[in-house]
Amino acid sequence: MAIVALKGLSKRFEGAEKPALNQLSANINAGLVTGLVGPDGAGKTTLMRLIAGLMAPTSGSVTVDSLDPIRNAKELRDVIGYMPQKFGLYEDLSVEENLELYADLRGVLGEERRETFARLLEFTDLQRFTKRLAGKLSGGMKQKLGLACALLGHPKLLLLDEPGVGVDPISRRELWRMVQDLVGQGLAVVWSTAYLDEAELCQEVILLNEGSLLFAGAPTELTARVKGRTLQLRHFPGNRRHLLTRALRRKGVIDGVIQGRNVRILLAPNEKPPMPTDLNSRNGAEVVEVKPRFEDAFIDILGGGPGGDSALAEHLKPVTSERETVIEAENLTKKFGDFAATDDVTFSVSRGEIFGLLGPNGAGKSTTFKMMCGLLKPTSGSARVMGIDLKTSAAQARQRLGYMAQKFSLYGNLLVRQNLDFFSGVYGLSGSHQQRVISDMIEIFGLQQFLDRSADTLPLGYKQRLALACAVMHEPDFCFSTSRPRALIR
Amino acid sequence: MFRRLYALCRKETLQIWRDPSSVLIAVVLPVVMLLIFGFGINLDSSQLRLGLVVEDHGAEVQRFVASFFGSPYINVTVGTRAQMEQALADGKVRGVVVIASDFTQRLERTSETAPVQIITDGSEPNTANFVEGYVKGAWQVWLRERAAARGEPMPAAVQIDSRFWFNPSALSRNYIIPGSSTIIMTVLGALLTSLVVAREWERGTMEALLATSITRSEFLISKVIPYYLLGIVSELICIGVAVFLLKVPFRGSILMTLLVTTFFLLSALGLGLLLSTATRNQFDAAQGALNAAFLPSMMLSGFIFEISSMPLPVQLVTYVIPARYFVNAMQTLFQAGYVPQLLWRDVGCLIASSIFFLGLTARLTKRRLD
Numbered sequence: 001m002a003i004v005a006l007k008g009l010s011k012r013f014e015g016a017e018k019p020a021l022n023q024l025s026a027n028i029n030a031g032l033v034t035g036l037v038g039p040d041g042a043g044k045t046t047l048m049r050l051i052a053g054l055m056a057p058t059s060g061s062v063t064v065d066s067l068d069p070i071r072n073a074k075e076l077r078d079v080i081g082y083m084p085q086k087f088g089l090y091e092d093l094s095v096e097e098n099l100e101l102y103a104d105l106r107g108v109l110g111e112e113r114r115e116t117f118a119r120l121l122e123f124t125d126l127q128r129f130t131k132r133l134a135g136k137l138s139g140g141m142k143q144k145l146g147l148a149c150a151l152l153g154h155p156k157l158l159l160l161d162e163p164g165v166g167v168d169p170i171s172r173r174e175l176w177r178m179v180q181d182l183v184g185q186g187l188a189v190v191w192s193t194a195y196l197d198e199a200e201l202c203q204e205v206i207l208l209n210e211g212s213l214l215f216a217g218a219p220t221e222l223t224a225r226v227k228g229r230t231l232q233l234r235h236f237p238g239n240r241r242h243l244l245t246r247a248l249r250r251k252g253v254i255d256g257v258i259q260g261r262n263v264r265i266l267l268a269p270n271e272k273p274p275m276p277t278d279l280n281s282r283n284g285a286e287v288v289e290v291k292p293r294f295e296d297a298f299i300d301i302l303g304g305g306p307g308g309d310s311a312l313a314e315h316l317k318p319v320t321s322e323r324e325t326v327i328e329a330e331n332l333t334k335k336f337g338d339f340a341a342t343d344d345v346t347f348s349v350s351r352g353e354i355f356g357l358l359g360p361n362g363a364g365k366s367t368t369f370k371m372m373c374g375l376l377k378p379t380s381g382s383a384r385v386m387g388i389d390l391k392t393s394a395a396q397a398r399q400r401l402g403y404m405a406q407k408f409s410l411y412g413n414l415l416v417r418q419n420l421d422f423f424s425g426v427y428g429l430s431g432s433h434q435q436r437v438i439s440d441m442i443e444i445f446g447l448q449q450f451l452d453r454s455a456d457t458l459p460l461g462y463k464q465r466l467a468l469a470c471a472v473m474h475e476p477d478f479c480f481s482t483s484r485p486r487a488l489i490r
Numbered sequence: 491m492f493r494r495l496y497a498l499c500r501k502e503t504l505q506i507w508r509d510p511s512s513v514l515i516a517v518v519l520p521v522v523m524l525l526i527f528g529f530g531i532n533l534d535s536s537q538l539r540l541g542l543v544v545e546d547h548g549a550e551v552q553r554f555v556a557s558f559f560g561s562p563y564i565n566v567t568v569g570t571r572a573q574m575e576q577a578l579a580d581g582k583v584r585g586v587v588v589i590a591s592d593f594t595q596r597l598e599r600t601s602e603t604a605p606v607q608i609i610t611d612g613s614e615p616n617t618a619n620f621v622e623g624y625v626k627g628a629w630q631v632w633l634r635e636r637a638a639a640r641g642e643p644m645p646a647a648v649q650i651d652s653r654f655w656f657n658p659s660a661l662s663r664n665y666i667i668p669g670s671s672t673i674i675m676t677v678l679g680a681l682l683t684s685l686v687v688a689r690e691w692e693r694g695t696m697e698a699l700l701a702t703s704i705t706r707s708e709f710l711i712s713k714v715i716p717y718y719l720l721g722i723v724s725e726l727i728c729i730g731v732a733v734f735l736l737k738v739p740f741r742g743s744i745l746m747t748l749l750v751t752t753f754f755l756l757s758a759l760g761l762g763l764l765l766s767t768a769t770r771n772q773f774d775a776a777q778g779a780l781n782a783a784f785l786p787s788m789m790l791s792g793f794i795f796e797i798s799s800m801p802l803p804v805q806l807v808t809y810v811i812p813a814r815y816f817v818n819a820m821q822t823l824f825q826a827g828y829v830p831q832l833l834w835r836d837v838g839c840l841i842a843s844s845i846f847f848l849g850l851t852a853r854l855t856k857r858r859l860d
Contacts, residue, residue, distance in 0.1 A: 013860070052701055055860040073857075077703045088698025092508045093501060104497030105702040133508075149698070 003157055003188045004028035004051055008060035011046050019211050020046045023060070026206050026216040028190060030156065033183055035202030035219070036192035037298075041459050042208040044192040045085070048161050051190070052082045065156055078106075081155030085162050087146030091135030095126055095145055098134050099152070106153040120148040123178065140171025147175065151182075158182065158189045164198055168359075176201065200294035207301070214301050222297040229267040229300075230292045232259065236276070236285045246279050255299045266296045324351045326478050327372060331381035334367050341367040344381070349478070369480055374398055386477060399428070402471035402479035408463055409470075412456035416447055416466055419455050420473070427474035441469040494704055498712030502686070506716055512682055516724045520674045521731055527670045528663055528736040538617070538624060539565045541574035541583040548594030550636070557632045558587075564624055578611060585610040585621030667738045668824035669793030669817035671728040673784075675751065676813065678721050679758025680765075680783035684775040686713055687766035697859070706855050710848070714759050721755040722748065732824075742823030746833060750823070753840035754816040758783060760847025767854045787813035812843040 006026050012019040021043045028034045036044045049055045050062055053069030053076050062069055065079050082088075089098055099120070103113050121127045124144040129137065134145060143163055150158060160179075164172045176198075179189050191202060199205050200219050207215040207222070215222050236243050244263050248256050252271030257264050267273060276285040327349040334341045342364035349355040357365050370376040371383050374394030383390045385397040403409075410419050420438050429437055442448055445465040450458055455466060471479055506512045544555060558566050567574075567583060574586045588607040597604040608625050610618035690696040699709065729747065732738045765778040789795060790804070791813035797805055808814045819836035822829050 049697075049859055054697065054700055054858055056858065070858075074703060077701065080701070082698065082701035084694050084697040084701075086694035088695050088701075090501065090505065090695055091693070092505050097501070097504060101497050101501050102698075102702065105494050105699070105704055107493070107703075109493070 001030050002027035003030045003065055004190075005063045006047075006060070007062075009047075009050065009057055009062055010059045011043075011050060011055065012058045019058070021050070021208075022211045024208075024213050025060075026213060028157075028188055028206075029204065030188040031183060031186050032203035033179055033189045033191055033201075035199045035205040036190055036208070037194070037196070037199040037202075037205050038208035038214075039194055040461065041210070043211040044194075044208060045161055046211075047206075047208070048082070048159050048190065048192060051157075052080055052159055053077075078153060079155060080157045080159060081150035081153070082159045083146045083150040083161060083163060085165065087142050088149065089134040089142060089146055092133060094131050094133050095137070096130040098145060098149060102149040102152050108152050116152060120151060123181075124148050138171075139167045140174070143167050143171060143175055144178070147178065156187060158187055160189065160191050162192050162194070164193055164195055168363075172198075196293075196295045196298055199298075207298070209302060219294050219297075222301070223292050223294050226266065226292045226296045226300050228289060229269065229271075230290050230296050231265050231267065231273050232288045232290045233263040233265065233276075233279065234261075234286050234288055236263070236279070243279065247274070250274055250278070254303075255296070264290065266299060325349070326351055326386055327355075328384040329368070329372065329381070330384075332368065332371060332378050332383055333380045334364075334371060334376060335379045342371070346381075351477075373401060373403055373480060399474075400477040402474070402476035404467045404471040404479065404481040408467035410455040410463065410467055413454055415452055415454055416458070417451045419466060419470060420447075423470035424473050429474060437473050441473055445469045491705075491708070495708050495712055498704065498708060499715050502712055502716040505686075506720060512720070515674075515677055515682060516720045517727060519677065520671070520724050520728045523670060523673060524667060524728060524731045524736065527666050528732075528738075537565050538563055538585070538621060539567070539583045540621065540624070541577050541586040542566050542568045543571045543574050543586060543588045544568060545571075545591040546589055546593040550594055550597060551589055553635070554589070554629075554632045557628045557635070564628075575609075578609065581611070584614070584617050585625070587625055663736065664738050664825060665821055666794060667732045667736060668820040669791065671725055671751075671820065672754070672787050672791050672793055672813045672817050674724055674728060675721055675754055675816070676758055676783050676787040678717065678724055679755050680762035680779045681776065683713065683717050683759050683762030684765045684779035685772050686717075687763055688770055688772040688775045691770040692772060700857065700859065706852060706857055710763065710852060710855060713763055714756070714848075717759055718752070718755055721759075722751060725751045725755075738824060740824050741827035743828060746828060747820070747823050750816060750819040750833070750837060750840065753837060753844050754812060756844035757812045757840055757847055760844055760849075760851055764847050764851040764854065767851050783813075786811045790814065791817040793817040812840055815839040 004027065006024050006028075009021060009024040010019050011021040024047070036047060038044055046055065050057055051064060051069065053064075053073050056070050064076055067076050067079065069076050090101070093101065099117060103109070103116070108116055121130065124147065126141065126144060126148070129141065134142060137145065147160070147163070150160070158179075163175060167175070179191065183189055191198070193199055199207075200223075202219060204217060205215070205219050205222070206213065233243065233247065240258050240261070240263055244256050244258055247253050247263060247265050252268050253265050253274070254268050255266040273287055273289070276287055279285075325348050329345055329347050332345040333343055345364070345368060347355075357368060359365050367376065371378050371390070372385070374383075374390040374397055377391065386400055388397045390397050411422065414422065420441060424434050424438055442451065445468070447462070447466060447469065450462060450466075455463065458466065468479075468481075471481070540558065542555065542558065544551060555568075558564055567577065569577070571588065574583065574588075577583045578586055586607075586609040588609070590605070590607070593604050593606075596602045606625075606629065608622060610621045612618055687696075690699065725748070729740065729744075733740045761783050762775075762779055765782065766775045769775045769778065787793075790797075790800075790808045790811050792808065793813075797808050797814065800808070815836040819833055819840075822832050822836075826832075
């Protein structure tokens with residue numbers, strides 16, 4: 001049963017070139033999780049706000065449980081529970097005080113309140129933390145508290161705006177299980193996300209890109225469209241990256257990624273799969289059809305991924321010897337008081353490798369990074385970069401690394417051009433060499449159109465590009481990046 | 491309605507209580523400020539260091555010099571012209587009085603005037619004025635005594651017998667302290683509240699609140715009440731410190747004082763909330779509050795700098811500064827007591843500005859995001 005109906009819904013903000021939402025028509029049904037999927041800036045939050053009655057549509061209509069969100073605002077608020085990004089919690093109030101505040105505002109009182117609190121606290125497993133300030137909770141616990149606050153009263157529709165952001169996978173999974181429980185009770189849940197793995201789990205998805213609807217329906221239905229077009233190239237000898245580049249250069253291959261030892265490719269409709277010999281390989285190599293994933297279908301509907309040749313790779317000096325070890329951590333330990341942020345970590349990274357450091361929030365990823373950059377002194381153990389010990393000559397080692405921090409470390413109120421000038425200067429580039437590098441970076445990362453805009457106003461994807469440009473301008477031997485992986489930006 | 495209002499007020503109060511800076515501003519700042527204004531800023535110069543160069547040793551001169559030593563306000567050092575010029579340059583004395591060698595001679599001849607030279611330190615104009623005033627005062631005293639001794643009438647036709655009303659000892663502290671709570675009220679009312687609505691926007695809690703059924707007025711009133719109470723407590727502390735610690739006389743009624751404070755606070759709160767609502771950004775709001783509320787209340791309210799001595803255009807500007815009426819009312823209440831026609835004019839202006847700022851804030855407060 002449809003609880004939300006969107007008909008020709010458009011929203012245009014003053015001064016914006018393109019509408020934030022363009023002629024959207026779709027339904028959202030009760031009793032299941034609807035994924036609101038799309039890259040940053042696709043219009044997900046705007047749509048949520050229109051449904052919640054926090055904004056008025058420019059044209060078209062929204063009805064929620066046969067109410068108009070603007071005209072019947074009062075009644076609507078009893079129907080929906082809304083968890084905004086950042087969860088909408090007061091960090092200087094305790095768990096209990098946050099719940100009490102929202103309970104009072106939603107009119108959950110007396111016996112009903114006691115009962116609801118007991119149920120929600122058990123549901124979210126927060127009983128032990130009722131006296132703790134919300135600001136002192138971990139990301140996952142904040143998210144659960146935000147959910148509990150949104151569930152006060154008896155909403156029929158729960159709107160969750162990017163609940164998975166800034167939360168580790170374990171907490172995300174827990175939240176997912178909780179949402180499934182709610183759906184089982186007949187609630188409609190809208191879960192917005194830019195992660196395709198989350199989208200795949202939803203019973204239905206609304207796929208947005210640049211304000212337009214690409215697809216509405218079950219993810220399996222979308223995935224079925226690329227059936228037979230996803231292939232894996234197995235047992236190919238030689239460098240996998242070269243193989244991928246060769247594959248992507250072929251007509252009819254619209255996307256490809258490295259998957260462990262293999263390369264996975266996506267074909268355009270009605271294209272014949274390439275033979276191993278087409279990709280100059282010898283015996284043993286095979287091309288196998290594999291099960292399509294939601295991501296393949298998404299790339300397909302967007303019209304294909306990026307091409308095979310990386311402009312950045314062409315700019316950077318080719319790596320000379322493949323096997324040389326550039327980064328070494330040996331029994332790396334950092335203690336803050338009694339608390340060991342990283343305990344006895346040992347690893348090494350060679351040239352030409354992308355080395356992933358995985359773990360939930362608080363696992364010690366950032367601490368390790370900071371020690372590898374010489375920004376933190378290890379309590380014991382050693383960190384070496386190109387054989388240089390960071391304990392003794394951090395500055396020397398830093399000259400050889402590029403660092404792209406989580407929040408991109410750009411100067412938001414400087415222009416793109418000024419950011420490039422500044423960072424190239426800081427890394428010690430000067431004169432005509434500096435000018436050449438900057439113009440190369442502008443070309444490689446497609447920044448030309450944004451040069452005279454301040455970095456803050458860039459779309460997220462371009463902010464990321466600029467940050468990467470700033471991190472690699474001085475041709476470092478290796479680059480650290482602490483950005484969280486985003487499924488849709490590649 | 492009242493349940494939601496109560497919940498919002500409670501939340502706001504808890505936030506104030508948990509934020510050490512607001513308690514610091516409300517309780518510690520008044521005490522520190524009053525002590526600074528009470529002891530640090532003193533526009534009177536109770537002990538002026540004065541140099542005296544006496545090059546004439548006639549009997550009249552002796553008597554004239556004696557009149558300096560008789561004053562409790564002047565600390566006299568006698569020396570040669572060169573010594574005193576050096577002392578002035580070193581800042582050891584604030585002014586030098588020179589009685590030239592032909593003083594007696596010229597005094598005898600009725601056709602001539604006998605000049606006394608006063609050199610003052612112009613780098614501190616306020617003190618320089620005092621030096622001039624004191625020396626003239628001493629001169630007057632001497633003239634009077636001289637005339638009396640000779641059995642002549644006063645040479646000057648007019649004799650000034652001054653008396654200060656409302657502040658008999660003309661202590662600057664007595665008029666600075668009452669007005670100084672304007673600073674505290676402004677910091678509390680405008681600066682602190684300029685942050686609170688912007689904070690809700692920045693932390694994303696505003697969106698969550700808007701999704702509940704609170705009304706605009708509930709939201710605004712919940713921002714006003716806790717800070718208003720905090721301001722009143724702070725004002726009472728100010729009055730307590732002023733009266734009991736600094737011994738500033740208080741002649742008005744507490745009730746009237748609270749009434750005046752109420753409307754000044756409401757207008758300051760209104761301005762703070764207006765900036766916060768308009769900018770939705772804590773940094774911009776604080777900058778705005780600093781320029782629109784704090785600086786004017788410091789400089790244009792008349793609490794340190796007298797408005798009547800400002801150039802006319804600036805004087806006109808002060809009429810739109812609510813702090814002006816607050817300072818005026820507080821000075822009236824402390825020094826003169828209950829003067830209805832003065833106080834009600836001030837209260838009226840404060841009510842008008844409260845309505846203006848709070849009304850504008852209410853208009854700008856949106857129930858939606860777009």
